[in-house]
């Protein structure tokens with residue numbers, strides 16, 4: 001029997017990058033997976049690639065809209081009844097020093113990464129079975145003070161602390177909540193920031209393990225935190241960064 005047989009997991013931002021790799025990993029371990037994101041075409045291409053038939057549900061959703069998150073949970077409830085895991089992964093990055101951050105960019109980043117994460121957790125709770133597990137996607141940047149990342153880094157620190165604070169609340173209900181914090185992972189988001197091969201090489205050189213991360217590297221950590229193998233771990237953060245944080 002596969003590890004996730006009979007378990008249902010919701011992944012926001014599941015149509016690309018780290019979310020898509022996690023969907024692939026969990027489907028490969030027997031899970032039923034619901035993926036959500038804003039772009040229906042991206043979700044449908046992901047569904048074609050995953051080829052999981054009725055073990056996959058796609059739900060177009062903008063997580064920055066609380067009512068849309070409620071509709072997402074209703075769709076999952078109708079499809080599956082219960083949830084065993086949630087990967088709160090949807091995110092956007094807009095970088096620039098504080099003086100250059102427009103109000104629109106501030107709202108986009110914060111409403112997606114922080115408000116969206118909070119509402120996803122809050123509205124998933126009634127569906128989560130005892131033994132359920134929530135994983136939030138943070139970032140190594142939550143631990144660094146770079147001039148170009150004030151809004152993104154502040155939001156990701158909030159997300160990690162959401163996991164820490166909610167662990168105390170959810171523990172007595174048998175629900176765990178943790179965070180993963182990726183380093184440099186090659187996805188559309190990373191390639192949109194480190195655009196040139198020189199910039200990508202400069203990132204790689206900072207990583208003690210000598211390579212940029214793949215989405216699958218993060219998916220493995222998420223799969224562990226969603227599984228019973230981590231049943232005594234809650235309120236924690238796993239850095240999946242090739243040693244970047246200890247070394248810089």
Ligand code: NDP
Nearest residue numbers: 013016017018037038039062063090091139182185187189
């Ligand atoms: P991607 O851009 O591939 O993935 C982001 C996903 O989030 C997309 O599928 C996007 O889909 C979805 N998304 C964005 N906004 C919303 C929204 N409002 N509602 C619903 N879905 C949304 O990049 P990654 O896979 O790299 O990013 C995944 C997570 O990992 C993010 O939270 C990011 O901050 C984090 N991270 C990534 C790092 C990296 O180096 N790649 C490093 C540290 C953290 P759509 O556009 O269709 O909505």
